[in-house]
Amino acid sequence: MAEKEKLLEVKNLKQYFNIGKSNEVKAVNDISFDIYKGETFGLVGESGCGKSTTGRTIIRLYNATGGSVLYRGQDVHEKKTKSELKDLHQKMQMIYQDPYASLNPRMKVNDIIAEGIDIHELVKSKKERKDKVQELLETVGLNRDHANRYPHEFSGGQRQRIGIARALAVNPEFIIADEPISALDVSIQAQVVNLLKKLQREKDLTYLFIAHDLSMVKYISDRIGVMYQGKLVEVATSDDLYLNPMHPYTQSLLSAIPLPDPSYERTRRRISYDPTSHGYEEGEEVYMREVAPNHYVNCSEKEYKQYQSNYNPK
Structure with missing residues (x-):
């Protein structure tokens, strides 16, 4: 290739x-x-x-x-x-x-x-x-x-x-x-x-x-x-970002998208993003890491391991 x-x-x-x-x-x-x-x-x-x-x-x-x-x-x-x-x-x-x-x-x-x-x-x-x-x-x-x-x-x-x-x-x-x-x-x-x-x-x-x-x-x-x-929090292929949104801010954006499905809309749950929820400690390194092939997330070492374990290739 x-x-x-x-x-x-x-x-x-x-x-x-x-x-x-x-x-x-x-x-x-x-x-x-x-x-x-x-x-x-x-x-x-x-x-x-x-x-x-x-x-x-x-x-x-x-x-x-x-x-x-x-x-x-x-x-x-x-x-x-x-x-x-x-x-x-x-x-x-x-x-x-x-x-x-x-x-x-x-x-x-x-x-x-x-x-x-x-x-x-x-x-x-x-x-x-x-x-x-x-x-x-x-x-x-x-x-x-x-x-x-x-x-x-x-x-x-x-x-x-x-x-x-x-x-x-x-x-x-x-x-x-x-x-x-x-x-x-x-x-x-x-x-x-x-x-x-x-x-x-x-x-x-x-x-x-x-x-x-x-x-x-x-x-x-x-x-x-x-x-x-002002910061990039996630970069991935279009399909992968939708199937495996890792960063909670990405998840919040996706949760706001309406679909032409009444039954889905009745149960759709909006996710709110709280930037303080990461709980980063002072001096903790947070930067873009490759969680999966060509899928990058701005995260700490602890989050990186968590995202890797949660990643579900489809």
Whole structure:
């Protein structure tokens, strides 16, 4: 079996913000994970856990406080020339959470999508530019004549498709999707996720998919990382995380997912997570340990042994 190609390496990443003179918020607090070419890595957690900040730091919208982000072995946060940054931004693109705020209301769709094409000088004529935009619109399920309209003329789902077309315009290989469906109606969410899966197959894309909806993340992701208060607490394959959730915070997230089964819903028990329940002693080492093959949990030595004994391969 061929070894998977590591596209992105996040190593001990830290992103701290100073609020006032003495209050420091550790939005991302020493996390590490890898993303392999062609896969979707899901990052989940409740609002404020640091998952969106992680995505924005990876793509260098924020400068990291500490640690490193390696893209194809090159550190994203090292000092770079304008040419190097331009090349990096072509390879890495972002789809934003709010399809209303992320599109310039004064620009026509044609110019919104072509903005990256113009910056990276990817076409040689106005006709080629127009053809490329129309091709992208069709790729994301919109019509060619939509190019001459303004964002306010579209629904939320259509605007998010325009955002996806804009990200695809520069032919990236890695896309960070930052809660791309959270602002959309439930009926539209599945359509957008299915579009992302289709594009991944057709264009050999790699995704970091950030969301708080675990059921949707399971549907699209190959592996999932669970974040809590700036730290990764569990990383596993999508199926294994659902079948064998080890960390109590992961268990609490899964217990909140409703199912279309009345008898199950009548007996469904919500699990509350109490971070003080671990009972760690002062100086006790707590870090990510491999409890089972490719299944990592942030835990102490005592918890590690307990999780190993409880693990049930299915």
